[in-house]
Amino acid sequence: MTGKDKPSKPEPSHKDAAPAGLPGDPRAFAVMTEISIIAHLADNLFARVLPDGLTVAQFAVLNHLLRLKKEETIGELASAHQVSQPTMSSTVRKLEDKKLVRLVPDAGDRRIKRVAVTRAGEAMRGEAVARMRPLAGELLGQIGEEDWARIHPVLTRLRILLDKAR
Amino acid sequence: MTGKDKPSKPEPSHKDAAPAGLPGDPRAFAVMTEISIIAHLADNLFARVLPDGLTVAQFAVLNHLLRLKKEETIGELASAHQVSQPTMSSTVRKLEDKKLVRLVPDAGDRRIKRVAVTRAGEAMRGEAVARMRPLAGELLGQIGEEDWARIHPVLTRLRILLDKAR
DNA sequence: TTGAAAAACATAGATATCTATTTTATATAT
DNA sequence: ATATATAAAATAGATATCTATGTTTTTCAA
Structure with missing residues (x-):
């Protein structure tokens, strides 16, 4: 990639x-x-x-956890990202292989492992964000703020409708 | 599926x-x-x-050809549908296996085969459209016509911007 | 006319996703 | 307390996509 x-x-x-x-x-x-x-x-x-070796799915997980500033289970991540649990297991394992996250066992429920972003993971996400900034500014900047604002609520409504129909 | x-x-x-x-x-x-x-x-x-055995990609090809009422080469279909040529080759072969399209050799250029929808292909597309109609009406009908009209031009502009940046 | 470049499609190998199933752990009801 | 149901995650197998490359045919220039 x-x-x-x-x-x-x-x-x-x-x-x-x-x-x-x-x-x-x-x-x-x-x-x-x-x-x-x-x-x-x-x-x-x-x-x-994206930085080499980082896929969109992997970036999304790093970004999600860092934005919310918390750890989540694989199941929670799967729900949030609209993918199946096995897919998220696979994505998380790849991040783990690269030492960008680590799996924290839950004290009270041994079925659960929470995904925590490492320092290296934070750095990688920072690099990804830096790399996409120029592209984003250049492209998305050509759509005026008022246009984004105009379409945003309709798209949100559409997304909610589709989500309920799953 | x-x-x-x-x-x-x-x-x-x-x-x-x-x-x-x-x-x-x-x-x-x-x-x-x-x-x-x-x-x-x-x-x-x-x-x-979708009817059993028909994927979204396959339906899209049938629908495309029937809407435009013409035959197209694999390369043209790949461009139109934003997929690589090998992917479109694969999709077309699956349609061919099911006798929903047939490959028409070009008289003047033996490298080319044009994809033509068969009667069975037309019927299959008709069934697909019929099946999605209630779902579509129910879901998409909840967004008012004026909202569709509001977001359409902005989305088209955005699509063109992204397309140019490829 | 012939050799090189380009074009259309096919093939091969890799990857990300899905569904279905299995394993392990927890919760609940008898 | 024990058996059953539920839940979280792992594993297995299938599929659709991609990139890279190969094959055949056509085009064009020397």
């Missing part, structure tokens, strides 16, 4: 993509399509600027 | 998730996080209502 070369990368051209084109509510489908493409593009772009 | 049981499925609770929390432009990051979650939830939801 170093992203130096790009041999078989898909080329621009987004007249359309995923769902879309359904009868009934074309605009809603068009918007969902845009959202799908945006998520995909942002994810790829993000992956390219 | 039948989606009958759901043992290790992540549970609700979205106080937060991926990126977010970066300094500089918190709102932009919060929005990008919402977009990422929405795309993920919609994809999963969509996958669950």
